[in-house]
Amino acid sequence: MPITTMTLRVPDELAPAIRQAARAAGLSTNAYIVRAARRAATLDAGHQLAALGLGQDLAGEGDTR
Numbered sequence: 001m002p003i004t005t006m007t008l009r010v011p012d013e014l015a016p017a018i019r020q021a022a023r024a025a026g027l028s029t030n031a032y033i034v035r036a037a038r039r040a041a042t043l044d045a046g047h048q049l050a051a052l053g054l055g056q057d058l059a060g061e062g063d064t065r
Contacts, residue, residue, distance in 0.1 A: 008033065 010018065022032035 018032065019029055022029045025032055027035065
């Protein structure tokens with residue numbers, strides 16, 4: 001799988017919480033952020049389908065662990 005490197009700017013007060021959550025989940029900070037981004041993208045796609053009247057059962061997809 002090709003990988004793109006991106007720079008992410010995070011507010012100083014948020015960074016420790018992200019690192020702690022990643023450790024608690026047993027993930028690297030990078031893997032944790034990628035998982036969060038993937039979930040957000042899945043939810044956004046589900047909401048877009050629901051707004052079109054399609055895939056009503058997908059609107060909450062990815063919103064659980």
